[in-house]
Amino acid sequence: QRGPWATHGKSLRAIAHSPTQDLLATAGTDSTIALWNTVTATLTASLSVRNTIRALAFSPYGTILASAARLAPRIGLATIIFWDVDTATEIGRMQQHTDQISDINFSPDGLMLASSAGDMTIRLFCV
8 A cells, every 4th residue: 555655765675563563664765764653554753774774673572673774885784773662763783794684583582683694694693
């Protein structure tokens, strides 16, 4: 369905639904992450990032959103940013992959985040 969900310009790159709230995170080529209330279809927050987001994942309790950005040319590393969902603020970041991140996923207990990338590695991060 188009309408209020169409906020990222030409291309939607990633989407994730909160496991505990009526909240949807979307990201596109416009270097923003949008947080939507799925009941009212309204934008609740917009998070600015420097690069296109390639993947999104909510923690099992829905309190943290992880976003994986494309490779940053100046530093040669792809970035995972952790966001506090309630305040819509950055709470941490990791830069380990030397190629595009293809997927991220929290462990069932929310204590670890796994990421895979084009550099043929899988990384595990303590959150």
